[in-house]
Amino acid sequence: MILLKFYERILRLKKIEIRTQSKNYKVIIGNNSIKEFASEHRKSDGKKLFVLDKNVYRLHKSKLDELVKQSNSSLTHIFHSTEKNKTLNSVQKIYDxxxxxxxxxxxxxxxxxxxxxxxxxxxxxxxxxxxIDYYQIPTTLLSMVDSSVGGKTGVNYSKVKNLIGSFYQPQKVYVDISFLSTLPNKEIYSGAGEIFKYAFLSDEENYLLIRDGLKAILNQNQFDEELIAKCIKLKAAVVENDEQEKSGLRKILNLGHTFAHAFESTINFRIKHGEAVIAGIFASLIVSEKVGLINKNDLNKYLTDFYFLPLNKEIVKADRSEIIKFMKSDKKSSQGKIQLVLASKPGEIFIDFHVSEKIIKYALNKLFEIIGTV
Ligand SMILES: NC(=O)c1ccc[n+]([C@@H]2O[C@H](COP(=O)([O-])OP(=O)(O)OC[C@H]3O[C@@H](n4cnc5c(N)ncnc54)[C@H](O)[C@@H]3O)[C@@H](O)[C@H]2O)c1
Structure with missing residues (x-):
């Protein structure tokens, strides 16, 4: 009976195989998938240091204590996750x-x-x-659909985000949906922004599934494993073909991000990254129409399809010339020229698209108008 239950649980878990040049590894998705971690590591003789987010530990203490207890020779380090603490100093504490x-x-x-x-x-x-080996157990929507897969690691340095880092793939990723029950709304919006981008990295069919999945998340707090798995598969497909961002393919993951980083910087990070990405993707679609990649009808369809996403009114307080200044200094732009990732339709993405300042201003005006009306 117990064995049967065990297999039932295994069968219910979704598994995605990621094959990169440097490493192949699995992502396991499901409710309570961290139990898999416990059963896989119970007998391993290596030591483990669990780096635990402070809030996650507070909110899921008994489950996490149990997990740590079940692993051999384990230690814990409670980490207060803020961008200010995302530093070499925090890495040094782990080394110590x-x-x-x-x-x-x-x-x-x-x-x-x-x-x-x-x-x-x-x-x-x-x-x-x-x-040394490391495992990812992501607990936010954003980290489940995006950051835990792909091997980008790093810290902020001298006020520049993620300036120091490396490409280093995990041994395995355990996506346990049950953690999302305690995630604050702001953090859900943040994940929603990254999921939004996948709607355009896929095909028409997945575009609709992702749109409906996003609606279920935002309206009913319902997190669908299928949707999360779909996003991970899309990210995996990109990472497998351009692990270290060399061919340019990995840049497609930056849809909306040049605008987003500029919004965040201009208003001193008063909004979540994902909220900035939502507005950034809207702005990029407006640019796509202006440069002739999509027609007016399609633009209106794409915008109305996603009007239910939260658009943070803080963005309209941003100074437009400051936004443009930040966009010119973005690491994805070259020689002061603004280069964007644009979409012509789901599945058709353009990278390194040079866009004039005039068009950026036009897109900002139109975006601010939209934000003003929601
Ligand atoms: N490596 C990559 O490929 C990649 C991709 C995208 C973003 N990132 C990085 O990810 C970071 C943002 O990650 P994030 O959005 O997951 O934010 P985060 O790690 O800052 O977590 C956000 C907040 O949610 C809390 N939290 C986490 N899980 C929770 C849970 N289950 N219940 C309640 N509270 C919970 C945390 O304590 C924190 O306060 C940025 O530094 C960004 O640069 C990396």
């Missing part, structure tokens, strides 16, 4: 624990939290003794 406890290349790190814990822990793993 590893050193003090004689961690070797046989041992590993486990990141439990959102993208910040994942990026910091991944970077510590990538650099300690030239690389």
């Amino acid at each position: 624990i590893l050193l003090k406890n004689n961690f070797s290349r046989r041992d590993s790190l486990v990141a439990i939290g959102g993208g910040i814990v994942g990026d910091v822990t991944g970077f510590a793993a990538a650099t300690f003794m030239r690389g």
Whole structure:
């Protein structure tokens, strides 16, 4: 009976295989998938350092205590996830624990939290003794659909986001949907922004499924494993073909992001990244119409399809010339020229598209008008 239950649980879990040049690994998705972690690691003899997001630990204490207890020779490090703490100093604190406890290349790190814990822990793993294993257990919507997969690790430096980092893939990713029950709305919006971009990285059919999945998340707080798996598969397909952002393909994941980073910087990060991405994708679609990649009818259809997404009114307080200044200094732009990722339809993405300042101003005016009316 117990065995049957066990298999039932295994069968219910979705598994995605990621094949990159540097490593192949699995992503396991399901309710309570961290139980898989416990059963897989119970007998392993290597030591483990669990880096736990402070809020996640507070909200899921008994479940996490149980997980840590079940793993052999395990230690915990509680981490307060803020962009201010996403630093080399925090990485050093992890090195100190590893050193003090004689961690070797046989041992590993486990990141439990959102993208910040994942990026910091991944970077510590990538650099300690030239690389030790690490596992990702993402707990925010954003980290489930995006940051836990793909191997980008790193920290902020000298006020520049993610300036120091490496590409270093995890050993395995356990996406446990049950963590989302405690996620605040703001963080849900943040994940929604990244899911929105996948609607355009896919085909017409998936575009509709992603739109409906997003509606279910925002209106009914319903998190569909299928939707999360779909997003991970889309990210995996990109990462597998351009692991280190060399061919340019990986740039398609930046749809809406040049606008988004400029919005965030101009209003001093008073909005969540995903909220900025939502507005950024709207603005990019407006640009796509203006440069002739899509017609007016299709633009209106795409905008109305996603009008239910939250548009943060803080954005309209941003100074338009400041936004343009930030966009020119974006690492994706070259020699002061603004280069954008644009979409002509779901599945058709253009990278490195040069766009004039005049068109950016036009898009900002139209976007601000839309935000003003919602
Ligand atoms: N590596 C990548 O490919 C990649 C991709 C996108 C973003 N990122 C990075 O990810 C970071 C953002 O990640 P994020 O949005 O997951 O934010 P985060 O890690 O800052 O977490 C957001 C907040 O949610 C809390 N939290 C986490 N899980 C929770 C839960 N289940 N219940 C209640 N509260 C919970 C955290 O304590 C924190 O306060 C940024 O630093 C960004 O640069 C990395």
